[in-house]
Amino acid sequence: MIRDLHEWPKTEAEAVAIQERLRPLVRVEDPPQVRTAAGLDVAYRDEDEIVAAVTVLDVTTLSVVDSAVVRGKAEFPYVPGLFAFREAPSLLAALAELSVRPDVLVCDGQGLAHPRRFGLACHLGVLTDLPAIGVGKTAMGRYEPPAEQRGSWSPLHQDDEVVGRALRTQPGVKPVFVSVGHRYTLDAACDLTLRLAPKYRLPESTRTADHLGRMQP
Structure with missing residues (x-):
């Protein structure tokens, strides 16, 4: 399930080089039919101890059909733009279970909305070759607030390039920030996000994974 495309780096320079090398492998394309969606989330127990939680939801009913939790140690320091190297190893281990x-x-983070256009959703998508999208709580770029109605959106820009969308999933709440990770289009990513968020700001995939991680002792 996981492609062996690189060793996990020890330095910032090595990590940046990996992102630059893997970025061309990202494909933006119409996704296959989606019946199940995995939410991925990481909870921190202290500065370096993490709990990676994955829940798989039936997209029609939004019920959880599978889940996995892996405890791990973040071996890479926190560096802006290199977030994936702290969390991806444990998330990949959870996916493998x-x-x-x-x-x-459905990643709680960014895809192409990233300084090198290779955020967590791109990284996990390329390593697993699964379709992937990023649904972040924080904007990585500039945007104008979308209209208040559910489903309204506005483009998210970095360096004069559209890298995602600010999407209003519920009326009167802050938007989420959707970007392509791998084997998806931006239109389809926004459609899926709305399907997964019928009641709350965040998609149920993220909410259930977050809840599972927080439940762990």
């Missing part, structure tokens, strides 16, 4: 292979990964 699933009995249901999800049709799409």
Whole structure:
């Protein structure tokens, strides 16, 4: 399930080089039919101890059909733009424990909305070759607030390039920030996000993974 495309780096320079090398492998394309979506989230127990949680949801019913939790140690320091190198190893280990292979990964983070256009959703998508999208709580770029109605959106810009969208999932609440990770289009990523967020700001995939991680002792 996981492609062996690189060793985990020890230095910032090595990590940046990996992102630059893998970025051309990202594909923006119409996704296959999506029946199940995996939410991925990481909870920190202290500065370096992390709990990686993955829940797989039936997209029609939003019920959890599979889940996995892995405790790990963040071996890479926190460096802006290199977030994936702290969290991806444990998230990949959790994905490997699933009995249901999800049709799409919904990451609590960024995809192409990243300084090198290779955020966590891109990294996990390329390593697993699964369709992936990023649904972040914080903007990585400039945007105008979208209209207040559910489903309204505005483009998210970095360096005069559209890298994602600010999407209003519920009326009168802050938008989320959607970007392509791998094997998805931006239109389809926003459609999926709205399907997964019928009641709350964040998609149920993220909410259930976050809840699972926080439940762990």
